[in-house]
Amino acid sequence: MPDSPFDLQPTKPALDEYQVLFDKASDGIGEAGGFGDPEQWRFDWERSYTRDEWLDQLPTQGILTRLPSDKLAKVLEGVGVAVDAIGGSFTMSYTTVAVTAARTGTL
Numbered sequence: 001m002p003d004s005p006f007d008l009q010p011t012k013p014a015l016d017e018y019q020v021l022f023d024k025a026s027d028g029i030g031e032a033g034g035f036g037d038p039e040q041w042r043f044d045w046e047r048s049y050t051r052d053e054w055l056d057q058l059p060t061q062g063i064l065t066r067l068p069s070d071k072l073a074k075v076l077e078g079v080g081v082a083v084d085a086i087g088g089s090f091t092m093s094y095t096t097v098a099v100t101a102a103r104t105g106t107l
Contacts, residue, residue: 045094
């Protein structure tokens, strides 16, 4: 992003970054009582995007939601050029993780 004050270079895989949150959710379930042992469910999946689909989605994500319109336009232009350079579409890999626990008693 132009003039970004953030270092957006990942230092480890995103799933590792989010594991802290999953563990915190599991701990909270355990502390609440009334539930069995928490389980984590992981689902890996993919979604193919055209250039236009990706550019429609980008402004709804993270820090991009707070960019002024002129800077967002620069980001979208650059991303559009990059997607065009690889053929106009690509496939993104995702991982969805859910933390669940069965209720053991009545509330």
